[in-house]
Amino acid sequence: MNTRSMIFTVYGDYVRHYGNKIWIGSLIRLLNEFGHNDQAVRAAISRMNKQGWVQAEKQGNKSFYFLTERGVKRMEEAANRIFKLKPEEWDGKWRILMYTIPEEIRNIRDELRKELVWSGFGTLSNSCWVSPNNLDKQVNDLIDKYELKQYVDFFIANYEGPGENQRLIEKSWDLKEINDRYQEFITHYSQKYVIDKNKIEKGKMSDAECFVERTKLVHEYRKFLFVDPGLPEELLPAKWLGGHAATLFAQYYKELAHPASRFFESVFKEGNELTNKDQAYNMFDHPLILD
Secondary structure (H helix, E strand, C coil), rough: CCHHHHHHHHHHHHHCCCCEEEHHHHHHHHHHHCCHHHHHHHHHHHHHHHCEEEEEEEEECEEEEEHHHHHHHHHHHHHHHHHCCCCCCCCCCEEEEEEEECHHHHHHHHHHHHHHHHHHEEEEEECCCECCCHHHHHHHHHHHHHHCCCEEEEEECCCCCCCCCCHHHHHHHHHHHHHHHHHHHHHHHHHHHHHHHHHCCCCCCCHHHHHHHHHHHHHHHHHHHHHHCCCCHCCCCCCCCCCHHHHHHHHHHHHHHHHHHHHHHHCCCCCCCCCHHCCCEEEECCCCCCC
């Protein structure tokens, strides 16, 4: 897990609930728990600053970093895309986006492809992207964001065959690969969950260890946002493991939540204001935990 990715995870899972700002000394102390040294943390936060994700603020001889508007928007976008892990109610229609983007702006084409995958679209054929989910707003936002009106066409349609809807699923996504990744997650974390639950109950797992494991858990589970399109239940294979993985994540997260937050606050209070904590924040109510 690279340092920059871990910083994003710590901001998303902790710092944003505590005033969205943290002293660099506290951030270094937290990242030390994962084996990231002081120099690596300073270098990563400096790059994030230059890239516009965070902004520095001096208070005396201390440097604090807070998420910029761009950084906050990234966190919100991630939260809004959590639905991908929960099958939607299907209206029976397909959203189809087709584009012809000239080679001279292929960088925009590449960015668009990443955004479409992130939103849950699959590739039916070259430059033809499909989804059974209602992604109308996401598509219109992307068209506006990249100024693509002259290059794209968007349809909402019924599939009339000659095959079944399942045929479009098989052509557009590799569900076996995604299910295999869910299986790997379940195999790894079901064992860790039992071991750590037993340790916590016996007082043999420190708050710092819980902080590390909770952060790693969120970091790994969040990766499914990039690969699982969140297809409607009737279009999923019979032995789909997404629901099993979601339940395991919720159980393990809740087991680690309190001691992990306790450790974070013990580090955060040295050099930061705990009074900035959002009083409505509930550590057990994580966006990745689905009802």
